[in-house]
Amino acid sequence: MARQDEVILEMKDVKVHFHLDEGVLKAVDGIDLRIKRGKTLGIVGESGCGKSVTSQALLRIVPKPGEVEGEIMLYRSGKGKEEGIDLIQLDPRGKEVRDIRGGEIAMIFQEPMKAFSPIHTIGNQIMEAILLHATQDKEEAYRLGVEILRKVGMSNPEQRMGEYPHQLSGGMRQRAMIAMALSCNPSILIADEPTTALDVTVQAQVLQLINDLKANNETSVIFITHDLGVIAEMSDDVAVMYLGKVVEYTDVDTLFHGPKHPYTRALLNSIPAIGRETKRLESIEGTVPFPMNLPKGCGFYSRCKQAVDGVCNIADVPLVEAAEGHYVRCLLVKTESTEPEVRA
Numbered sequence: 001m002a003r004q005d006e007v008i009l010e011m012k013d014v015k016v017h018f019h020l021d022e023g024v025l026k027a028v029d030g031i032d033l034r035i036k037r038g039k040t041l042g043i044v045g046e047s048g049c050g051k052s053v054t055s056q057a058l059l060r061i062v063p064k065p066g067e068v069e070g071e072i073m074l075y076r077s078g079k080g081k082e083e084g085i086d087l088i089q090l091d092p093r094g095k096e097v098r099d100i101r102g103g104e105i106a107m108i109f110q111e112p113m114k115a116f117s118p119i120h121t122i123g124n125q126i127m128e129a130i131l132l133h134a135t136q137d138k139e140e141a142y143r144l145g146v147e148i149l150r151k152v153g154m155s156n157p158e159q160r161m162g163e164y165p166h167q168l169s170g171g172m173r174q175r176a177m178i179a180m181a182l183s184c185n186p187s188i189l190i191a192d193e194p195t196t197a198l199d200v201t202v203q204a205q206v207l208q209l210i211n212d213l214k215a216n217n218e219t220s221v222i223f224i225t226h227d228l229g230v231i232a233e234m235s236d237d238v239a240v241m242y243l244g245k246v247v248e249y250t251d252v253d254t255l256f257h258g259p260k261h262p263y264t265r266a267l268l269n270s271i272p273a274i275g276r277e278t279k280r281l282e283s284i285e286g287t288v289p290f291p292m293n294l295p296k297g298c299g300f301y302s303r304c305k306q307a308v309d310g311v312c313n314i315a316d317v318p319l320v321e322a323a324e325g326h327y328v329r330c331l332l333v334k335t336e337s338t339e340p341e342v343r344a
């Protein structure tokens with residue numbers, strides 16, 4: 001992880017807890033992440049590990065009874081770190097958050113129909129976003145709308161402006177949603193499983209489109225997926241999540257070639273890799289525990305083949321910089337600078 005990279009968003013010890021009748025559900029339980037200008041942070045993990053709730057926290061759209069704690073610092077372009085604002089301190093329904101959401105930070109979802117209203121044309125919806133964030137002038141908004149549809153590779157953009165979401169194919173709808181997200185030139189784009197519902201060819205086109213936009217506009221991308229292949233293709237840095245916590249965080253090459261956390265290693269062993277010596281694929285035994293009333297210690301303890309009784313299940317495990325820019329949450333991992341607390 002290059003130290004000179006400009007950090008534009010930083011999450012510090014962010015927690016999202018849902019206070020339910022049955023107890024406290026710790027969907028996100030103290031994560032620290034950094035988003036760099038023009039780079040993609042991939043967030044990967046099994047279903048239920050808190051990926052989507054993390055992005056909801058960033059946009060301040062966590063539904064009730066969720067409560068968000070910690071710090072989410074947004075650093076405005078060209079300004080020093082000191083001039084950042086903490087999104088958690090803002091009123092989630094206030095003007096400032098609404099301006100940031102869909103303006104500086106935009107989101108694309110797995111299912112584009114969620115992002116569009118079925119009763120308004122694509123053009124009206126894109127123009128509405130532009131009028132809200134970029135210009136007051138309707139003609140200008142129309143022109144920008146057509147331009148952005150062209151940019152995301154829509155054929156006949158003028159015609160598309162007058163069409164309704166259901167008239168577009170799945171891939172075109174995805175492009176239209178990306179166009180809407182990009183219409184205000186966001187500095188951060190959150191993509192939550194944006195291609196899962198698409199067939200492979202269209203999936204490749206949409207991923208390429210996101211990469212082109214990132215390269216051309218210096219947009220930072222937070223790419224959320226459970227698919228390690230997509231992570232490898234899209235990310236500069238990767239955060240591996242397990243049970244509401246980041247368990248490993250480093251650059252993509254280090255993650256794939258020198259993973260340290262037993263969970264990351266198990267995830268990598270469970271996918272077929274082209275060019276890797278064929279060895280038996282292993283699935284991770286057991287299931288992710290439900291994030292409520294959890295026992296003390298490492299969240300992966302119950303499924304970890306290396307776990308040591310009396311060590312890993314005693315106290316909560318901190319995220320430690322095991323090597324420069326390589327953060328791991330495991331007591332059995334040796335750090336380069338200090339002696340390990342325990343050897344595996």
Ligand SMILES: Nc1ncnc2c1ncn2[C@@H]1O[C@H](COP(=O)(O)OP(=O)(O)OP(=O)(O)O)[C@@H](O)[C@H]1O
Binds near residue numbers: 027048052053064066
């Ligand atoms: N509105 C809510 N109320 C209560 N619990 C919730 C709510 N939203 C999410 N959760 C819980 O928070 C945990 C994390 O959910 P989240 O959707 O972030 O997981 P995920 O990693 O994105 O999973 P997937 O890959 O299946 O989308 C889960 O246990 C989920 O049941």
